[in-house]
Amino acid sequence: MSSKPLDNIFERYISAPTLFKDREVLRPTYIPERLPHREEQMEKIGSILATCLKGGTPSNIFCYGKTGTGKTAVVKYVLKHLVDKTRELKIKEPIVSYINCAIVDTNYRVLSQLCEILGEKLPLTGLPTDEVFNKFVSKLDEEERLMIIVLDEVDLLLKKSGSFTLYELTRVNTMLKRARVSLVGISNDLRFKDYLDPRVLSSLSEEEIVFPPYTASELKDILRERAELGFFEGVLEPAVINLCAALAAREHGDARRALDLLRVAGELAEREGSPKVLERHVREAKKRIEADVLSDAIRALPLQSKLVLYAIYLSSRETLDASTGEIYNTYQRLCSLLNVDTLTQRRVSDLINELDMLGMINAAVISRGRYGRTRRIRLAMPKNLLRKLLYEDYRLKELRNFEKGVL
């Protein structure tokens, strides 16, 4: 055995027992061969889309349910098998386009994405949206074909960019001579229907499919199946699956979260050299996942938001909660210290709202009677972690020197 510096670590890594048979099957993007407790939804979507096997145009479908209830998995699963079937029967395949509106979240970008799938490259910006739409229609109509457009998290598109694309897409079939379009909308937000223009709604939800949250015991079934594929036999302590299921069930039956917990727990156990995944690994995984999500979000914050957060951090050392006005005053001082432009209170108020939605702070509207209406702002994360993350930004490093004297 040589004594090169990292040898110890490498050797230990190699000799440590491997717990994973196949890590990939535990990732949320993996689509398994079976989707337990979603048979009903699968059948329904399958029978609607099957119309295209006989040359028909399937009705538009609208799926809704909370995150991690299997909507995306079921839709992708059915589409994959549908395409396989058309190949088997040697009929013309539908063009399947999957668009995640959390990423592609403007009317323009959705349409240009659709054009790209048809082989028409478009610039990122610069063209009028309706022109892009016309381009899409004429390109699609060049041949007789069916395009199945899946709009995942479509509620985000609507909230951000309005209903232009949605509206146009629901009536695109009237403009097409040869080609046909079927829409599959997926929404996490159950109130989505309230925001939507009734004309679009009735067209989009010709068929409606509900995905209820998984119960703890359903989650257990899912985890058991995946664990069998993903881990070697006997490496999971019996209580591990139950705990993952229970923790995820508490968060509105989110299967994605349950799988993440299981995978990260496995990774932690493996790194530690433990031959088994234990309950404490799951608890540790829960903390890790939560901290990671938060940390990444904070690192990605623009400077102004970081300054607002810093102001909240400072006030949290003095008192439990602060008002918008107090935070704004502190924020202004920080800006002048760093020689940064100061935003208006209106804007800062919006930034505070965003920080609240990201879960870094709690900001509830309260009334203090005679003393006005404001937000009660509290830090919702460990001060030390926040401090560390904020100082990662070199632009804030200077504030270190002022930290004690500022307030």
Next chain:
DNA sequence: CATCCACAGGAAGATCTGGTAG
């Protein structure tokens, strides 16, 4: 029980960036 504080949060539009088209 009317008043009035300290904001919330909607609406509209200005400014800037990064693009096309001619």
Next chain:
DNA sequence: CTACCAGATCTTCCTGTGGATG
């Protein structure tokens, strides 16, 4: 170069309001 487009970000101006207090 000009004219135009979309989107992000921010400002200006505004109306609305829960409830302690006088």
